[in-house]
Amino acid sequence: MPSPTVTQRRAFRRTDDYTPGTPKVKLVQEALQLPLSPTAVLIKVHAVGLNYRDANIANGGNPWPIIPNGILCNDAAGEIIAVGEKVKSLVVGDRVGPITDTENISGREVKRSWLAADEDGVMADHIIxxxxxxxxxxxxxxxxxxxxxxxxxxxxxxxxxxxxxxQTVLIQGMHICIWARIIADELGTGGVSVFALKLARAAGLRVILTSSSDAKLQQMKEKFSHPPILTVNYSKIPDWDREVMKLTGGTGVDIVVENGGTGSLVKSLRCTRRGGVVSQVGYLSKQDPNDLRELVPTIIDRRINLRGINAGSKFDMEDFCAALEAAQTPLNDLIDKVFPFEQADDAIEL
Structure with a gap:
């Protein structure tokens, strides 16, 4: 395979300056690591997503170690423009994206390495x-x-x-579902909970949605009107877990997409049916260990399966892409806003 003609890239690296009002990323020009190793591929990036996790890292709120001044973001889509001599499964022109945890292939691996944390992410015009x-x-x-x-x-x-x-799913926190997305000239916003809502409806699940905003809840009810979505405003109903129990006839939901962390976890457990599942996908609320005093007795009493979700394995991503392809599920309705590539720092501040 001839050497790639592209030898440089533009990338946004973190400044690691967490002072309010200061830039959180810096646009740099740097050399690509060439020549390609035998099993590596060079990708021209067409779109990059900025999730809450990435903004949290850029603003110094990430609870796990990160490499200094790393490239931000782990959601990306691009086109292969060169391949190493021993690459077998991919060819030039393929549309690809990297998995978030590059050690998590089958789900049975014991190590992990997260893009934009343990290693560089994807906020660049070319990646390898x-x-x-x-x-x-x-x-x-x-x-x-x-x-x-x-x-x-x-x-x-x-x-x-x-x-x-x-079955019934409780999806939390529609007020803070934000990601930002960069394409060659643009950047846009949306959220994981909205994605979960869309997938739940496509899978024939009954949905209960929580938010602190009546306007957001009404917007989702109008957008997904048939069958109707059940909603709870947790700012107006502090004991929202009891309200969810009422909505399920005292049984509880089958699964919770939990993104609040310590502030909402115990209540999520309380409104999940015995033997049900709570998928912990985030930690968006203020974290306080005192909120977890009833965690162990509640898990035992309700026999809850609490599972941590960090995106998924390569196999999960392949299964998901196959399901999307088969159903031709549109995703354009998950887009809120677009920004120029150069305004990545503005998107982080959203």
Whole structure:
């Protein structure tokens, strides 16, 4: 394979300056690591997604270690423009995105390495990855829609894994569902909970939605009007877990997509049926260990399966992409806003 003609890239690296009002990323020009290793591929990036996780890292709120001044973001879609001499599963022209945890291939691995944390992310116009951590993206989606699959989409997919038609899911926190997305000239916004809502409806699940905003709840009820979505405003109903129990006839939901963390976890457990599942996908509320005093007795009493979700494995992403391709599910309705590539720092501040 001839050497790639592209030798430089533009990338947004973190400044690691957490002072309010200061830039959180810096646009740099840097050399690509060439020549390609035998199993690596060079990707021209067409779209990048900025999730809450990425904004949290850029603003110094990430609870796990990160490399200094790393490249931000882990949601991306791009086109292969060069391959190493021993690459077998991919060819030039394939549409691909990397998995979020590059050690998580089958789900049985004991190590992990997160993009934009343990290693550089994808907020660049060209990226290089080994073929083992890349998945082919659905061909019917444009670059903008496809870029939200690897992290936001796979997280929603993994959180709902194991559900059956007719079961009930509680999806939390529609007020803070934000991701931002960069394409060659643009950047847009949306959220994991909205993705989960869309997938739940497509899977034939009964949905209960929580938010602190009546306007947001009404918007979702109008958008997904048949069958109707049940809603709870947790700012107006502090004991929202009891309200969810009422809505389910005292049984509880089958699964919760939990993104609040310590502030909402125990209540999520309390309104889940005995033997049900709580998928912990985030930690968006203020974290306070005192909120977890009843965690252990509640888990035991209700026999809850509490599972941590960090996107998913490569196999999960492949299954998700296959399901999307088969159903030709549109994702363009998950887009809120677009920004120029150069305004990535503005998107982080959303």
């Amino acid at each position: 990855f080994d073929e083992r951590v890349l998945c082919k993206l659905p061909t019917y989606l444009d670059w903008v829609d496809a870029c939200i699959i690897p992290c936001a989409g796979v997280t929603a997919w993994s959180a709902l894994k194991g559900m059956s038609i007719g």
